[in-house]
Amino acid sequence: MTASPLESPPLLETENLVRVFGTGENRVAALQGLTFEIHQGESVAIIGKSGSGKSTLMHLLALLDQPTSGVVAMRGQVVSDLKPKQIAKVRNTTFGFVFQQFFLNAHETVLENATLPLKIAKVPKAERHRQGTEILEMLEMGDKLKAKAINLSGGQQQRVSIARALINSPEILFADEPTGNLDSETSAVVEDILFGLNEQGQTLIVVTHDEDLAAKCARQIRIQDGQIIEDSVVNA
Amino acid sequence: MKLRDIFTTALANTMRTKLRTFLTVIAVVIGAFTLTMTSGIGAGINKYIDAQVDAMGDTNQVSVMPAQTMDANVGLTAGEPQEYDPDAQGTVSDFGIPSMDEEDIEEIEQIENIEFVDPVIFVDIEYLETPDGTRYTVPSAGFASEQSMVEYAAGGPGSNAEDAYELVIPTSWLSAFDIDDVANADDVIDQEVIITAQDLEGNAETIEATVVGVAEETITGAGTSPIPSFGLTQQIAEINNTAGGTTIPFTYIQAMATVHDLATNEAQIKADLEEIDMVGQTVEDQMGFIGGIIDAITWVFNGFALIALLAASFGIVNTLLISVQERTRQIGLYKALGMTSGKVFTLFSTEAIVIGLLGSVIGIGLGSVVGVVGNALLINGPLDSVPGLTLYAIEPLALLVIALVIIGIAFLAGTLPARRAATKDPIEALRYD
Structure with a gap:
């Protein structure tokens, strides 16, 4: 750990986080009061089976959803009750997202896909291209800048997706089943990239049901039926 | 997203489904063409009348x-019989x-x-x-x-x-x-x-x-x-x-x-x-009356053109609704990556405006060419016995107004699909299936 909880507020924390879907007979409590902290530079796996509530938790942490009760705070500031516009800005500037299915725009170029968050943030085109080129070169995609996303292999697509997640130098990188759609060889490469970034200080939150991937994270938060059943730090 | 980026993104999106955009634009073109023709003919004939009035200005x-x-x-009105009154x-x-x-x-x-x-x-x-x-x-x-x-x-x-x-x-x-x-x-x-x-x-x-x-x-x-x-x-x-x-x-x-x-x-x-x-x-009063009749006829035809545009606007609604449906995931991604609902709305209404812009540019261009060429053919051909006749005149201001009206209609048509896009939940949009 790079920072002590006693000296500065944690990067991300939750308090008694509850998320209920539906009402009456259809009422489902997806999360039943979770409280934990994530500190700068950690690599955390949120692990659980399908329906355990791990995706709901990630949506709440990533401010894509609002808790029924409880709060999400960043550096001691409550962010879960901000206005939609401010939340959008937090997502745009402080989070990076890597999705299982990449979600690239098939008809746009690699460079255009990777620089989408900058485009949303109103960064001028020349600057977007400069930063995009730099990150894509770092991820060994420098020779595919002008290629259409539709023409890439799965591994290449996920690299573009990682480039897009990193382009705004996020404080937290969320990866939702990042290797779920890749063969084992490509998975290894993507894992190397993600954990390599974590070694350089990038806070990483991986949501997965894959025990092998979870084991590569320094900390595992295991979710079952909307509750944390295990929060362990494995010495990597 | 900057306005420029919104416009280029909207343009790229509309151009991606060329055939669909083309068919939607055609409907707008018909309306724009008709408006350009009728207002041009009205302007031309009024110009001719004005010239005639000016010719006898003294x-x-x-x-x-x-x-x-x-x-x-x-x-000629029927009514109660009235008693005769010699005075x-x-x-x-x-x-x-x-x-x-x-x-x-x-x-x-x-x-x-x-x-x-x-x-x-x-x-x-x-x-x-x-x-x-x-x-x-x-x-x-x-x-x-x-x-x-x-x-x-x-x-x-x-x-x-x-x-x-x-x-x-x-x-x-x-x-x-x-x-x-x-x-x-x-x-x-x-x-x-x-x-x-x-x-x-x-x-x-x-x-x-x-x-x-x-x-x-x-x-x-x-x-x-x-x-x-x-x-x-x-x-x-x-x-x-x-x-x-x-x-x-x-x-x-x-x-x-x-x-x-x-x-x-x-x-x-x-x-x-x-x-x-x-x-x-x-004479000017009387000529003004003729001008008024021509204006009235022009407006009737403009009314038909506006009905055509109304039909076209439903085409725009339909096209964009399909587009919103198809691009649910893209919208979800945009929102997840920090685009506000307002900007998503702007993006999709801009696509409607792009369709309106394309339709009005093509329609007005076509209408102007047909008007000018038709005018030249008629006044130098079958109607050359009428001195000083003009049947069509280009009025830049009127054309600008037509373009603005069409773009306005397109924008209004786009608000429904744009609203639907803006209110999409990013979690729903990004769900794997």
Whole structure:
């Protein structure tokens, strides 16, 4: 750990986080009061089976959803009750997202896909291209800048997706089943990239049901039926 | 996202589904084309009328009618039978339209700044005999007052003297005087013709008249048949209305008053006429009326064009709704990566605007080309006998307004799908399936 909880507020924390879907007979409590902290530079796996509530938790942490009760705070500031516009800005500037299915725009170029968050943030085109080129070169995609996303292999697509997640130098990188759609060889490469970034200080939150991937994270938060059943730090 | 980026993204998105965009745009093009055509034709014809009015800009004539003529319920309206009252006003009438008699004409003559009053009299000429002895029928002679409304290829208007029997002929009548070319129209001036009219008993009487002018045809219809001068008209009318030495008193539906310096005295003349229950209309007033009719017709056609655009707007709604459905994931991603709902709305309404812009540019361009080319073909082809005619005019301001209206309609059509896109939940949109 790079920072002590006693000296500065944690990067991300939750308090008694509850998320209920539906009402009456259809009422489902997806999360039943979770409280934990994530500190700068950690690599955390949120692990659980399908329906355990791990995706709901990630949506709440990533401010894509609002808790029924409880709060999400960043550096001691409550962010879960901000206005939609401010939340959008937090997502745009402080989070990076890597999705299982990449979600690239098939008809746009690699460079255009990777620089989408900058485009949303109103960064001028020349600057977007400069930063995009730099990150894509770092991820060994420098020779595919002008290629259409539709023409890439799965591994290449996920690299573009990682480039897009990193382009705004996020404080937290969320990866939702990042290797779920890749063969084992490509998975290894993507894992190397993600954990390599974590070694350089990038806070990483991986949501997965894959025990092998979870084991590569320094900390595992295991979710079952909307509750944390295990929060362990494995010495990597 | 910057506005520029929003526009380029919207453009790229609309261009991605080319066929669909094309089909949607066609509907908009039809509306834009129709609007461009109708407003261009309206503008062209009004321009022509204005030119005609300008051509007779020096006319100092005011057309005078009894005020009741302007009331809608005069004359042919059915109603309760009314008891006869010998003192009631407006006892004279023609075809149910109130008319004026000599007394009224004298009253008008009394008005300050009125120099001359020429009652409009319908005269019936039996035939006109040219110097070589050929007799021509004159189905409808012009009114003396028309003499000052037409443009002359040769000569000029006849005098207003009661004893001057003069005649203006149209260019189309030159052939009757063996003149084949308008350039030689001068040759007809001062030629003597014989005009024959019948009295009420059918007896023919003749009058000798002198040709003093050759008139060009105009849009008003003035100058399309021979126009007798004031004195000649009076003379023919007297023959027409006489039987056995008795002449029926004349009544007039309308009179043309010549005014001293009409531009300055128009208001005073109209006010004074109102006082004696008359209405005065200048040529510009009457032409304005024609312009008004043309404007009204233009608006009717514009109405049809707007209906076409209404249909097109549903096409836009449909296209964009499909687009929103197909791009649910893209919208979810945009929102997850920090795009606000407002910007998503803007993005999709911009796509609607792009469709409107494409439709209006193509439609207006097409309409302008067809209008200009069609105008050139018609006025140099089948309609080349009408001097100075324009059927189509490009008015940049009107075209701009059309473009703005269409883009506005497209934007409105886009708000429904754009709202649907803006309210999409990113979690739902990004769910794996």
